[in-house]
Amino acid sequence: MKRSLLAALAAFALAFGASAAGAQEVMKMATISPGTSAYLTMTTMANVVNQGQDAYEIQVDATGAATKHIIEMAQGKLDMVMTSPAVYRFMKSGKAMYQKLKSAPELSKNVRLMFWFPYGTYHVTTYAEDDLTSLEDIKGKKVFLGPPGGGAWAASNAWLKATTGYEPGEDYDNVKASWSSALQGFQDRQIDVYIAGCIDPCPQFEQLSVTNQLRFLGVDKATADNPTEAMQKAVPPGRFIDVVKAGTYGDGQANESDVYTVAAVVGVAVRKDVSDEAVYTITKAFWEGLEKIRADAPWVEHITLDFAVQEGPLPLHPGALRYYQEIGQSVVASNLP
Numbered sequence: 001m002k003r004s005l006l007a008a009l010a011a012f013a014l015a016f017g018a019s020a021a022g023a024q025e026v027m028k029m030a031t032i033s034p035g036t037s038a039y040l041t042m043t044t045m046a047n048v049v050n051q052g053q054d055a056y057e058i059q060v061d062a063t064g065a066a067t068k069h070i071i072e073m074a075q076g077k078l079d080m081v082m083t084s085p086a087v088y089r090f091m092k093s094g095k096a097m098y099q100k101l102k103s104a105p106e107l108s109k110n111v112r113l114m115f116w117f118p119y120g121t122y123h124v125t126t127y128a129e130d131d132l133t134s135l136e137d138i139k140g141k142k143v144f145l146g147p148p149g150g151g152a153w154a155a156s157n158a159w160l161k162a163t164t165g166y167e168p169g170e171d172y173d174n175v176k177a178s179w180s181s182a183l184q185g186f187q188d189r190q191i192d193v194y195i196a197g198c199i200d201p202c203p204q205f206e207q208l209s210v211t212n213q214l215r216f217l218g219v220d221k222a223t224a225d226n227p228t229e230a231m232q233k234a235v236p237p238g239r240f241i242d243v244v245k246a247g248t249y250g251d252g253q254a255n256e257s258d259v260y261t262v263a264a265v266v267g268v269a270v271r272k273d274v275s276d277e278a279v280y281t282i283t284k285a286f287w288e289g290l291e292k293i294r295a296d297a298p299w300v301e302h303i304t305l306d307f308a309v310q311e312g313p314l315p316l317h318p319g320a321l322r323y324y325q326e327i328g329q330s331v332v333a334s335n336l337p
Contacts, residue, residue, distance in 0.1 A: 037199040116310055122155060123244060138193050142193070144175040155239060162231045219260045238313075
C-alpha cells in the first residue's frame with residue numbers, strides 16, 4: 001500500500017524533530033508553498049540536517065516565488081533557496097523574468113549549487129466530469145500555469161504552446177494566482193485546468209482524488225517518443241518528458257492509459273559566500289540522514305547522488321564538492337567551482 005508524500009513527511013517530522021537543540025548558527029532557507037515535491041524535499045532536508053548535526057539550524061520559509069528567492073539570496077538576505085537550470089540561466093543572462101532587473105547577471109555570480117533533485121512531472125489536471133480529454137480541449141478555459149513570472153509558469157506555457165500552439169490570454173484565460181489560492185480555486189471549480197509539477201503520488205492530487213475523479217492531460221507514448229521540433233524546444237536542458245501512469249490515483253483517476261508531459265530538474269542553491277565548512281556539514285548531514293529514511297519514505301528513491309550532481313549551468317559550492325569528492329561521487333567538469 002502506497003504511503004502519500006504528505007503522510008511520509010508528517011511521520012518523518014515527528015520522528016526526527018523540526019530543529020536540533022543547541023544549534024549555533026541559523027541558516028535561512030526559502031522554498032515554494034506546501035503541497036509540492038520541492039517543498040517536501042526541502043522541508044525533509046531541513047529536518048534531516050537539523051537532526052544530524054548541531055552546528056547549524058535550518059529555518060524554512062515556504063512563501064513567495066522561487067524566482068524572487070534566488071535574488072534575495074544573492075543579495076545576502078537568505079542562505080539557501082530552490083532554483084532550476086532555466087531560472088539560473090535567465091538570471092545569469094538577464095532575460096525573461098529578470099529582463100528589467102539590471103543587477104541580475106551580477107547577482108548570479110553569488111549563487112552556487114548544493115544538489116539537483118527532480119521537481120516532478122507537470123500534471124495538467126482537470127475534473128473528469130468536465131469532459132476535457134486532450135490538451136486542445138483547454139481552449140477557452142480558465143487555466144493556471146503557475147504563479148506569474150515564475151519558472152513553473154514558463155515551463156507550463158512553453159509546453160502548452162509546443163503541443164497546442166495556444167497562447168495564454170488569447171486561446172485560454174491565464175489565471176494569475178499563487179500556488180495556494182490557485183489550488184483552492186481549482187477545488188472550488190473556479191479554475192478549469194490546474195497545472196502543478198510534483199513527484200507521483202502528489203499529496204494534493206491524492207487528497208482531491210478521494211472525493212473527485214481527476215483526468216491528467218498530455219500526449220501519448222508515440223508522440224513522446226517522437227517529439228515535434230516545437231516540443232523539443234520546450235524541453236531544453238533542465239526539462240525532459242516524463243509520464244503520469246494510469247492508475248496512480250486509483251479510482252480517482254479517469255485516465256485509462258499513461259499520459260506523457262513535461263518534467264523538470266530543480267535544486268537547492270546556496271549563497272557563494274556561505275562558508276565551505278557550513279555547506280560541507282549540511283551536505284554531509286543531508287545525504288547521510290536521507291539514507292536512514294529511505295525505507296520509510298519511498299518517494300526518496302527519486303533523490304539520488306547521480307541526479308544531484310548531473311551536468312548543469314550552476315557550479316557546485318566548494319563545501320558541497322568536498323563532500324561529493326570525499327565519498328567518491330564523480331562530478332562533471334561543468335559542476336566544478
